[in-house]
Amino acid sequence: MLAVKTARQAWRAKVGEPTGRPTMVLPITAHSAFIKGARYFDVDLRVLPVDPITCTVRPEDVGAALADLGDRACLVVVSTPSYAHGVMDPVAEVAAIAAPMGVPVHVDACIGGWVLPFMAQLGYDLPDFDLRVPGVRSLSVDLHKYAYAPKGSSLLLFSDADYRMSAFFSYSDWPGYPVVNTTMQSTKSAGPMAAAWAVARRIGADGYRDLVRSARQATEAIVSAVAHIDGLRVVGEPAATLIALAADGPNGVDPFVLADTMKARGWFIQAQPGVGDLPRTAHLTVQATTLANVDEFLDALRAAADDARVLPRAVADEQLMAAAEQIDPAALDLPTLSALLTFAGLDPSGTPSLPDEAAGIQALIEALPTGLRDAMLAGYFSAIFQPNR
Numbered sequence: 001m002l003a004v005k006t007a008r009q010a011w012r013a014k015v016g017e018p019t020g021r022p023t024m025v026l027p028i029t030a031h032s033a034f035i036k037g038a039r040y041f042d043v044d045l046r047v048l049p050v051d052p053i054t055c056t057v058r059p060e061d062v063g064a065a066l067a068d069l070g071d072r073a074c075l076v077v078v079s080t081p082s083y084a085h086g087v088m089d090p091v092a093e094v095a096a097i098a099a100p101m102g103v104p105v106h107v108d109a110c111i112g113g114w115v116l117p118f119m120a121q122l123g124y125d126l127p128d129f130d131l132r133v134p135g136v137r138s139l140s141v142d143l144h145k146y147a148y149a150p151k152g153s154s155l156l157l158f159s160d161a162d163y164r165m166s167a168f169f170s171y172s173d174w175p176g177y178p179v180v181n182t183t184m185q186s187t188k189s190a191g192p193m194a195a196a197w198a199v200a201r202r203i204g205a206d207g208y209r210d211l212v213r214s215a216r217q218a219t220e221a222i223v224s225a226v227a228h229i230d231g232l233r234v235v236g237e238p239a240a241t242l243i244a245l246a247a248d249g250p251n252g253v254d255p256f257v258l259a260d261t262m263k264a265r266g267w268f269i270q271a272q273p274g275v276g277d278l279p280r281t282a283h284l285t286v287q288a289t290t291l292a293n294v295d296e297f298l299d300a301l302r303a304a305a306d307d308a309r310v311l312p313r314a315v316a317d318e319q320l321m322a323a324a325e326q327i328d329p330a331a332l333d334l335p336t337l338s339a340l341l342t343f344a345g346l347d348p349s350g351t352p353s354l355p356d357e358a359a360g361i362q363a364l365i366e367a368l369p370t371g372l373r374d375a376m377l378a379g380y381f382s383a384i385f386q387p388n389r
């Protein structure tokens, strides 16, 4: 959010246009947090496809988008790695195109920021992805992920103090105290910061290196094992500790069904919808603790894949899809949403819980038009957070 706000403010200062709408360039694989930032701060989006094999952004696509946008481009976002597929965008190549055009690059290292540097220390040959790369102006790292700190504090790093000035808010034209906020928070929560500091000190650089070694070892064990599971494949090249599993071939194992058959065996893996020519996948976030259980996990995965292989691929309910075509998401009110959710098998007035078999719901979410499914998801949560259900 703050990276997007910073880019917008720097853009306004540069073009001397106080109220215009700039455009952010990002691959479809960028975290939804950037869409959220764009909506909050009125930034337009130019969403780029990714290479369907590597699932990384093509630098030439970034170049073409920037050439087309001209002065309107305010930011390019890349991920190291991306959440959905765990693969690394080509940071240096993208920055080499954006920098001469005067457009800042943000590196989303929310996952990789606390993993890749330790992998480099362990001897992995990794490309520079951080503020050492000319043209990278901001970089985010989540402490609540691989730094094992509690949620509530995070890092946004800038290449230089000049650019960082656009992140700050200062105001003194009111009768209270002059205000300077260096982040989105005004009064800061010192608790999470102190907790993150304490955890980082307690684990220490050597400790993190050991944790990354274990997490990466488990990741590699899973990647090699999947190569021998009929009907499943790993998407792209997992750069850190995230893995996406897809069906291998048209008759391969459906990741949505696999998530259910894994759940039946006591393991949670995360279903991710197919988008455009990107397949539906099952997401794994591998942590250091996974290593001790990796054989058990792989036994379950092989058995769950056997279970899933003989089950039909999950498809969206035809009646619901037909009904969805009649609906204008902009005109949806809460009672209609509620009726739709009940029809979809998610009765929002009941006790909120996910069904044991969610593949059909995942397929429905995947197939519904974006506006409608976003409205239905929000409607479900609105119903949950309602007194006297």
Ligand SMILES: *Cc1c(COP(=O)(O)O)cnc(C)c1O
Residues within 6 Å of the ligand: 031, 033, 079, 081, 082, 083, 108, 109, 110, 111, 142
């Ligand atoms: C977790 C994550 C984010 C931010 O998500 P939060 O819900 O704000 O924690 C952004 N990018 C990536 C790659 C992430 O994994």
